Amino acid sequence: MKNLKITLPFVAGMFLVSMSCAFAQIAADTTENIREGNPQVIEPPLAQSTNYTKDMVRIKAADVPKPVQQALQSAMYKGWENAALYRSKSSDMYLVEMKEGDMTKTYRFDRNGKPIKE
Template sequence: MNKFVIFFSAMLMLGGTATMAQSPVAEPDSTRDPIKQGDPAPDNVPSQTSYTKDMVRIKHQDIPVALRKTLSADTYRGWENANLYKDKAGSVYMLEFQDPLKTRLYKFDRNGKLIKEKTSRDVQ
């Protein structure tokens, strides 16, 4: 009888160990980063205030003539439907195209020279 109790206890512990060894564990890929490697990259455009916080929205007729000439290029086709901003000093102008899949930003000086171009993945 004593051997039976020891044998039964050992089998119970062995069965419990085997059951616990089969419990699912998160894939190492998803534990550090909730987005798996095979997932398409999300377009996380920060809120509008993060990159326009020091800028004022302006109307299209308020931009300088030199910038209007630059915007007439094919690269900026449709700029009339985009959002325009300028910094408070009036030295930097920003053009914001909002497409369904990404947001494009172009920064210009008051003479119409391109300063910087950003897409939705690197908008800061």
């Protein structure tokens, strides 16, 4: 009986230790931390605001600087002459807003005709 009093707690302890080691080896199912709660969907600033032309002045194709006109000669910008063209009031940025069906594509250029990434 004395042997059983010593053996039973020892076996139970070894079982607990082996189970904790087994659970410690389970791989994480995510590669990055996930914030809990009700995450708010954050859209890029341009997608949030449909009034991104508020600080811009609409211009004619003839008013677009030559370097920007040369950049717009690419096949990607075909039909730019009929697009909505804007110049920023606060900087030398030009915006071309081309409509294709129900989609609108927006392109930005600096005064040297270099595309500005969004």
